[in-house]
Amino acid sequence: MDTQLSVGSKQLLSYREELVNSQLMFSKNVDLDNVPLYRHYFQYKDNMRRSRLYQMIRRMPKGAALHVHGSLMLDPEDLLKLTYEEYLYICLHLSHLKFYFSRTTPKKPCPVAWKLVEDIRMNHSNVSEFDRMLKERLTLGPEDGLNLDSDENEAWKLFGRTMASILSLIEYRPIREKYIYKSLQNLYDDNVMYVEIRINLFPLYELNGTVHDRMYMASLHNNVARKFMEVNPDFAGLKIILSPSRKLSTEDMQYEVNQALTAKQTLPDAIVGFDLVGHEDGGRSLKEFLPILLQAKNGIDYYFHAGETNQHGTSTDENLFDAILLGTKRIGHANALIKHPVLIKTVHRNDIAVEVNVISNSVLSLVKDIRSHPLATYLSLGLPVVLSSDDPGVWGARPLTDDFYVAFTAVASKHHDLRLLKQLAINSIRYSALDDRGKKKLFRTFEKKWLEFVNVVIEEYDMCEFC
Numbered sequence: 001m002d003t004q005l006s007v008g009s010k011q012l013l014s015y016r017e018e019l020v021n022s023q024l025m026f027s028k029n030v031d032l033d034n035v036p037l038y039r040h041y042f043q044y045k046d047n048m049r050r051s052r053l054y055q056m057i058r059r060m061p062k063g064a065a066l067h068v069h070g071s072l073m074l075d076p077e078d079l080l081k082l083t084y085e086e087y088l089y090i091c092l093h094l095s096h097l098k099f100y101f102s103r104t105t106p107k108k109p110c111p112v113a114w115k116l117v118e119d120i121r122m123n124h125s126n127v128s129e130f131d132r133m134l135k136e137r138l139t140l141g142p143e144d145g146l147n148l149d150s151d152e153n154e155a156w157k158l159f160g161r162t163m164a165s166i167l168s169l170i171e172y173r174p175i176r177e178k179y180i181y182k183s184l185q186n187l188y189d190d191n192v193m194y195v196e197i198r199i200n201l202f203p204l205y206e207l208n209g210t211v212h213d214r215m216y217m218a219s220l221h222n223n224v225a226r227k228f229m230e231v232n233p234d235f236a237g238l239k240i241i242l243s244p245s246r247k248l249s250t251e252d253m254q255y256e257v258n259q260a261l262t263a264k265q266t267l268p269d270a271i272v273g274f275d276l277v278g279h280e281d282g283g284r285s286l287k288e289f290l291p292i293l294l295q296a297k298n299g300i301d302y303y304f305h306a307g308e309t310n311q312h313g314t315s316t317d318e319n320l321f322d323a324i325l326l327g328t329k330r331i332g333h334a335n336a337l338i339k340h341p342v343l344i345k346t347v348h349r350n351d352i353a354v355e356v357n358v359i360s361n362s363v364l365s366l367v368k369d370i371r372s373h374p375l376a377t378y379l380s381l382g383l384p385v386v387l388s389s390d391d392p393g394v395w396g397a398r399p400l401t402d403d404f405y406v407a408f409t410a411v412a413s414k415h416h417d418l419r420l421l422k423q424l425a426i427n428s429i430r431y432s433a434l435d436d437r438g439k440k441k442l443f444r445t446f447e448k449k450w451l452e453f454v455n456v457v458i459e460e461y462d463m464c465e466f467c
């Protein structure tokens with residue numbers, strides 16, 4: 001019964017796919033014996049990346065990443081490279097780290113003096129040590145002391161600090177442009193073919209003092225994605241879910257919703273939806289903005305974060321009810337959904353996809369032992385699940401491979417096989433915001449890449465005797 005319902009169980013594998021599957025399952029069993037998946041992500045990350053299974057999943061076409069925060073997706077190594085750009089000043093004091101690009105010393109507040117990063121590097125006795133420190137400050141990692149005992153609020157505090165430092169680096173237009181392009185490149189290299197990002201629009205600046213209006217940032221993403229697609233025509237693009245903070249006052253939220261409706265009319269192809277972001281337990285609930293959100297419901301689609309909590313019966317838990325009542329197309333995280341059997345049925349009936357981000361839940365201390373993640377139940381029930389990575393840049397995860405690996409190995413059943421992975425990739429296209437034409441095109445690309453993947457694995461393992 002369990003296996004008949006579960007995600008992927010209806011997929012039929014070809015003979016050649018069965019060959020790949022046997023190799024995949026062999027490698028999965030090796031990892032189940034050798035990779036300590038009961039520990040914290042930071043503790044098995046390197047181990048996992050050396051495994052054959054990881055390499056196979058990395059090579060596999062994974063469809064789309066549908067839950068990624070656009071300002072937190074670039075790998076720390078690439079962020080560090082951006083700090084080599086000229087005119088970059090740094091304000092570094094204890095836990096405070098901010099950047100600003102300027103021809104002269106910035107007039108912005110800083111508890112110590114602003115310094116040119118270039119000067120620091122020139123005078124530093126050990127540049128790689130300085131770079132290591134910078135990279136650590138732009139990442140959440142083992143050095144931040146996050147582990148299985150970490151408190152969720154403490155994790156979010158560290159996360160907020162890291163996020164502020166990253167944001168200060170990418171508010172400068174030329175850097176943001178490079179940032180977007182490189183992020184798309186990394187997605188593409190990770191065999192992700194399409195992305196929907198959540199971003200809060202903010203004014204980007206130029207060296208000559210020009211400050212662009214907020215809409216400029218949306219157009220910039222759209223233009224860079226077009227440029228990327230000219231070079232890589234099989235990449236299906238980037239779309240935007242406008243996402244202001246859930247901490248805003250009612251008045252400011254009304255303004256944001258109005259802005260989103262206008263933006264949607266200005267860039268109807270690029271802007272596909274609206275969401276509220278930030279620590280759900282520490283912000284305002286959907287209920288508090290109900291009149292505003294009800295009013296705008298027909299002008300823009302909703303993709304709400306909801307139920308990213310361990311607390312039952314709180315307003316965050318109940319965001320799930322309001323998200324569904326407001327007609328959300330997908331639900332971000334939905335960890336608490338497991339506690340609401342009636343809502344699970346509604347989600348199933350209304351075909352609302354659940355966007356699961358296992359590593360984010362681990363790093364932000366929501367799920368201590370990842371093997372107990374509610375995703376296991378959602379998979380068994382055959383819910384419309386999509387896997388994504390939330391803020392992969394912040395913890396140095398690959399755009400999608402790490403999350404696929406952890407979900408497949410640590411959370412899914414030992415019996416779940418290639419059919420699950422294929423179904424998850426298919427789901428990510430099916431539940432995307434692309435129109436029917438876009439989905440059809442992406443499915444065609446996916447099928448082609450899937451065949452290539454199957455052929456490469458068969459060749460590499462020299463498995464094909466009869467084909």
Ligand SMILES: [Zn+2]
Nearest residue numbers: 067305332390
């Ligand atoms: Zn998120």
